[in-house]
Amino acid sequence: MRKKYPVEVISHSKQLVFVPADLTNNKEINKIAFGNKVVDVTCAPHPKGRNVVVLSNDVQKELSMPDLSTSLHIFIDQHTLFIGPLIGILTSGFTPFPLRPIGERSMFFAKLLSVNKSVGALPFVFGEEHIDWDQGLIEGYFFVDGGWMKIKVPFPNVVYDRLPNRRTERKSELRSMKSRMQTDYLIPWYNPGFFSKLDVFERLQQDERAVEYLPETHQFSSFTVIERMLSNYGNVYVKPANGSLGLGIHQILFDKHNGYYYCRYRDQEGINKLTKFESLEKLMQKVFYKRNLSQMIVQQGISLLRSEKRLIDFRVHTNKDEYGQWQVAAIAAKIAGQGSVTTHVNNGGVVKSLDELFEDRTERELCEKKLSEASLLLSSILEKNMEGIIGEIGFDLGIDKSGRVWLFEANSKPGRSIFKHPKLKNFDLLTRKLSLSFGIFLAEKAITAPEDIFK
Structure with missing residues (x-):
């Protein structure tokens, strides 16, 4: 069963690690890992029987572990004590402003990182430009005591993908970086990609x-599909296959009694419109004349x-x-x-x-x-x-x-x-x-x- 322990650093130069007293298999530990850094160490149970992890400062330095007083999880595997996890949160859009390093999204990331102590992990935010491949280090942004701090840390145990949009995600340097981290460093990557x-x-x-x-859903192929779905359901939604925030969504309605077609949508000025047409062709020509219909989907309207x-x-x-x-x-x-x-x-x-x-x-x-x-x-x-x-x-x-x-x-x-x-x-x-x-x-x-x- 995994467990959190406080991590302390002492002034000592003997590659020394005291492990929590309740770890019964501590005699087998001869290495310590943080992120992707591994150091040979001498391990001993805590001399006062405390359930804490204590590192000599030379071990801390070799591990590139920040001195942030917090409790972290411990995993033991193959004679190695893993402390962490170190979670890298990947995004883009960094600014030179220390108070708002990720622009208008800085507050979101500050709130996300601020739950670290209750969770027992060490999260940081980084972009592709903060990676030093030669040193195996990342200059990450940590949120400490209500402010942002840049600290160099090892490559993380896992990466949480928070890239802001599809356009950024498609950039070749980001795709290359992701592939390299997953393939060469076997770093798990969660929440990759936007859904279509x-x-x-x-x-x-x-x-x-x-x-x-x-609901019945199709990629736009012809007016015939829309006509059939209108006949079946009375109304349909036409929306971008890769849209977000409700942008570009149109509702098309057919009134069987008077034979008119109606379209409800939000125009470029942000005004909600309801317009009437004598035929579906006229509606499509008028409302969708600037849109690439092959990038739209048609979905059954629901009451x-x-x-x-x-x-x-x-x-x-x-x-x-x-x-x-x-x-x-x-x-x-x-x-x-x-x-x-x-x-x-x-x-x-x-x-x-x-x-x-x-x-x-x-x-x-x-x-x-x-x-x-x-x-x-x-x-x-x-x-x-x-x-x-x-x-x-x-x-x-x-x-x-x-x-x-x-x-x-x-x-x-x-x-x-x-x-x-x-x-x-x-x-x-x-x-x-x-x-x-x-x-x-x-x-x-x-x-x-x-x-x-x-x-």
């Missing part, structure tokens, strides 16, 4: 348990639950925990703005907790149960059918008027706007803790059972 909406649906369709949650005539959908965050198990970390309701095609906050949407949305406790608990069961099942199926190691997913789910759950999107790097709601602060903290806790699980696996990760 269509790819997610195609992967999920391979498992019959997921099919009941999937969703409403609050005061406004559409409701739900954001559910799932995370893997320190045991590698999926957990539901947060659920929030999102209510569409007046005349908006989506429930996104930047389109006038409002976030509510479930107890604010449902006055009836039984109704709330049933909704929570349905959303949790769907999210956990879809998480486990996606994990098996997508490449890479997935540690968190943000689901956009809907419940129709008959109580059936539908999946609209799954995001590998979910936005965090729901956590601005005061009643969701605890969920914000939980998702941050779980993001790092899963890194502990992966680090231990990479040390003790690498064949489970590098298959």
